Amino acid sequence: MRIGRHTYAIDYGHLTLITLIAVAIFWYLLDARSVSLSINNILLVQPVAIFALAMYLFILPQCFRKVDAREMAKAPAEQDPLSPTLPSERSDMIRMAALGISLGLMVVLLDVIGFDIALFLFTAAAMAICGERRPLHLLIFSLVVTVVAIYGFRALIPFPMFTTIL
Amino acid sequence: MIDLSAFQDALGIMFSSVGSWGWIVPGLIVGLVFSAIPGISITMAMAIVLPMSLYMDFFSAIVFLTSVYTGAGFGGSVPAILMNIPGSPSSFATTFDGYAMSKKGEHNEALGYALFASTICGIGGYLLLLLVVEPLADIVLRIGPVEMFAVAIWGMLLLGSLGSTYISRGLLAAAFGILLGTVGMNTAGFTRGTMGIPVLLDGIAPIPAMIGLLAAGQLLSLAGRDYIIEAEGAREVSVRRILKGCWGTLKFPGVLLRGSIIGIVIGAVPGVGSSIGNLIAYAETKRTAKDSATFGKGNPKGVVAAESAVASAEGGSMATMLALGIPGGGATAILIAAFMMHNIVPGPSFIETQKPMVYAIILNNIVQAIVLLAVGIGFIYVASNIVRVRTRYVLPAILVIATLGTYAVTGETAGPITLFVFALLGYALARYQYPVAAVVVGILLGRMLETEFLRSYQLSGGNPLYILERPGALAIFAVMFASLAMTAWGKRKQNKAEAEEEAAMLRLQQEDAARGAHTTASKG
Structure with a gap:
């Protein structure tokens, strides 16, 4: 995907995962609110759900990477023995x-x-x-x-x- | 320091349930075998055997699971020393000098150093825990709902922020886990997120979800491999030389003590665990040693430092789990699930009302550390071949056991279906570097968090300034920020230590290669 002079690669798998999680959280928040707006019902669920959705917005840009930056990021990850990457072939x-x-x-x-x-x-x-x-x-x-x-x-x-x- | 009457009762529990001692050796073997196979973690092993412990009595179940935990502490060091492959992240620092010793033909001694350091410091960690239980009980009794809520939030924040390279992903995983943990009917009687499925009224079954996230999801990623790991051939094992290494460990009491202290302190902080402790202990030992130049070239102190931190971290994480009911990571989360399966909730009330049982659990862990010495030597004989098991045999067998294990919890196929759903989720989360343990702990603590938050709200009448009347909660929040800063520092130090060690190892390899080329040229 090209934006201006830069080419961006989209990590569709990651994007799908976090979007599914965000949709599930948003649905859960709506479901909890539809049950009751009593504080005893949404005291924890509502702030945590809003926090999680904010995190989603924060993570979202990580799914879009400049192509050259992405290639550079791959190399050290393959060498890190503490975080072995899963096979992608x-x-x-x-x-x-x-x-x-x-x-x-x-x-x-x-x-x-x-x-x-x-x-x-x-x-x-x-x-x-x-x-x-x-x-x-x-x-x-x-x-x-x-x-x-x-x-x-x-x-x-x-x-x-x-x-x-x- | 020790409540003598409770201690005597604990001895009574120990000797009246001699049958449970029989679970020590199988538990140690399971822990050793699983942690020696790179790619199959200790958490996976504990998740898979968790349903089996459901049909044991409480004490036997805990003995079995803690034995798995103890065995795994040492098991990871075997491939680290023999093949330069850490069986688990906590054995990473062991590779630096362990493999270097192995290359010099001193693998038996290196294994001896690792085994004895694990045994001594495992015992040390639990002895310290034995001493602090009594004062800890007095402190935790003053903990109210506000404090419990603060502690749980602290644990979740640490787990979320430390379990992943990206803090944002860790925090999303933790929040998602908490929300999953609140599905169903809450303590105020409101039902959310069940989609009309009656099974979900009691919430998501934590054990099948846990097995799916921690074990099955990770196993799916191994499908592409022929062998779990391509390893070097077996090496000759000599008991005499292993024992020589064991004896040699005693020559480094300072290294053992420093490693233990670092391991206990870091192990007690949720989310940090032995994977960082071993690196810090190694780096500190190297920094203060007179012969620091020989580290990375086969200095036994490096092996002793790393392994002592790994073994003693177990005592530290058990202290947090028993006293507060907060798991420090995947392994202690499974232990908490085992407690819950027997309708026992670890935390302030457990440590106060069940003190003999707490002492008995600690004493049994000391016994396990001693038994590990014998079982560990036997294990070394077969360990070098274990890693060469073909995926096509291991994978189906473990997945079948995991599936039936989830069925064994309630006798409904809802268990295996939950396993499947969470296996896919676990695989996807691990693939994109989200800390799966944070989701697991969130599922476990979600309901407790909501209950404590509700109670705090009711006690305060909705006034947020109520927290100023709770110095304990304020202190916990202060500790929370301090520990966040400390762990951030630890993480930076870990990265620095890793980078330095990798650079040093690379330099050594280049020197070796250059020397080899020079020799070949001279011969030519």
Whole structure:
């Protein structure tokens, strides 16, 4: 994006994250105020929400960086051992997204297809996403994890776990 | 200094619940293993095992979790010494001289120095805590809602401002966490932010949210790696030489004492923790040492200074947690969640009414530090291979355990769903350098903050000048500003120390490379 003589790069991921957080906070503030304007209701919520929204406005410009400044900022961050940067290569991002989706599908399907099948499918999918291609390894390790997890947690917790096979 | 009758009762608790001692070794092993794997933090380990402690009795649960905490204090130093990779940020300073010793073939001695410094200073930190509990109880009893509110705000501000490179991002994370913590019905009976979902009436379940933010979210980011870390091969381990290192630690009592004091003081301040303490202790030891030129080239004092601060910081952070109910970071936040799971709220009333239990917890931590000596030596044998575990096996297994762990809390799939939502949030926050621990602590303290603020408001009748009648609160606000200034100073010093050490290490590497090139040229 060009403004005047300067070219700016927009960090869309960061912008989306903070905007979502700001929208959630703003909605929460409106929701709290719609319940009651009594001081007992908004004493803490209102000032903290306003403070958070002010922080959002303060952080917002950090999502827009001059292109040359951005490239310079990248180099020291990669060398800092105390704040390792998360991988940003496309293939890594796809793997992370796939793993996230698998996790989401598993938690949604726990009560639908049973804990055993959901855990087995998730383990196999996660192994495949992380690079395992040998079918036997996929099958055996997923089975072991499922059996140990189901029987282990059954022994540990008093709640019933819906399973289809085990 | 010590309430003898409570102390005797504490011994009674210790010996009547011998079964709980059995959790020390598994807890230490979990802590050692997790903290030795770079990328998998101690907070993650504690978050994952937290639901398991739900079905133990209170004392066993705390023994187990504090053992994980104690084990992790030393575990991070193993890859720091063997591979120049800090297992956790708190082991960063250990790499400076630990790895240099390792390169000279003195890795066994370095591990011995680290292990014994961890043990001695871990015990020292808790002994000091044992002595200050009684006077601390007298002080915290005078704390009212205004003071509690001030303390909680102080903790949140520190966590927010220190947990991230960007203070603004830290403060947004802390505020967002507090708001998440107030979702549901408040103490005055008003219901907010539930979106009509009945489960949210009691608020967001803190444990699944915590596991999602601290563990699952961070694990997702490892999906792109084949190995969690590419490490060097295993090295030969010699118990005799490790013990020689242990014995050698005693030659540096001044270094141990200085490191301990720095660790305890810094550990007690919320949000600072051992990740800064070890660097400051290292820098101070180097500054005052006669042989400061040898630091960074394999001086054992460097290892001892760094590890003594890490180990003693645990006692300091436990003091803040037990006395005020304010977690200093992710690990103590999980301990507070464990207290809450057993319907116990740490803080002024707990320390006064449950003094024997407080003493018993402290005494057990001293036992853990002693047991660590034996377990730690055994662990060193396998540690160099642990870091070579393939992601494809570790990741699915841990995520499955984490998911079932959240189900174990209430027996509803709301737990795993909360885990998933907060895992995505945790991943996104970590990606853009927001301190995830600040959100976690906000969720934990949000409700308490609102309750104390409401009580303060009711007591004062809405008059802000009421604070002038509360010298305690005024003092806390003064301490808050002083500590903010102190920690800002500490942060600057940390950055300076890091920059200096990195420059020194770079210089050393360049010298080595130049020497190597010279030798090759001479041979040629």
